[in-house]
Amino acid sequence: MFEHEDHDHTTCESGALERAKSTCAERGVNFTAQRRRVLEALLESHVPASAYDIIDRLADEGPRPAPITIYRALDFLSGQGLVHRIESRNAYVACCHVHQGGEVVFLLCDKCGAAGEVTSANLAGPIAAIAAQAGFEPRRSVLEIRGLCARCVAAGESEGEAQGTR
Structure with a gap:
């Protein structure tokens, strides 16, 4: 849901990262450092980010990643249900909770x-x-x-x- 005044974003971020690690471990897939960095970039905010926004965020921390690297990470994270694509904005947002169906x-x-x-x-x-x-x-x-x-x-x-x- 939307951030509100009593929203603990640190808990939100750490919970999503822990869920990502456990989901990948349960499914036997690798949660690589690059995939983690992409997820962390999305977790910085509840505002959807494009692949190029993510590239810019990651370039602030080190070498500028290639677009294909980011798109592959987003495809993986999306396939695991860890991020969602906002179609109308051609952007992505981290999923901060477990879906219970529906x-x-x-x-x-x-x-x-x-x-x-x-x-x-x-x-x-x-x-x-x-x-x-x-x-x-x-x-x-x-x-x-x-x-x-x-x-x-x-x-x-x-x-x-x-x-x-x-």
Whole structure:
């Protein structure tokens, strides 16, 4: 979910890293130093980052990695359920919790850029029904809802400001 005033980001980061290590160990796949660095770069913030944003972050710490290296790490991390791709932004965000089933919905703040992630078991049926009515057989779904996060709403941001129409 979105960061809030009592959000302990250090615990969030360390929990996600521990989950990544244990997930990879359980599956018998390597959680390499490069993959860890990419995940750590994403864990710096709850704002989705593009591959090139990640390259820039990692270049601040050492040699500038090649784009293919970052894309391979993102593909691996995504395949393990450790990061999610935000399709509409062509960016990635670390997954900070274990999914208990259900459809994942991304809540994207138009003002501050933050991304929140929620799941709902109640969405799978209606989505399948809508697709079936159209004679469509879905393979996967990506639900992204744009709007304002609670912090931006509390700050009094208007809809026009959120859409960049100041």
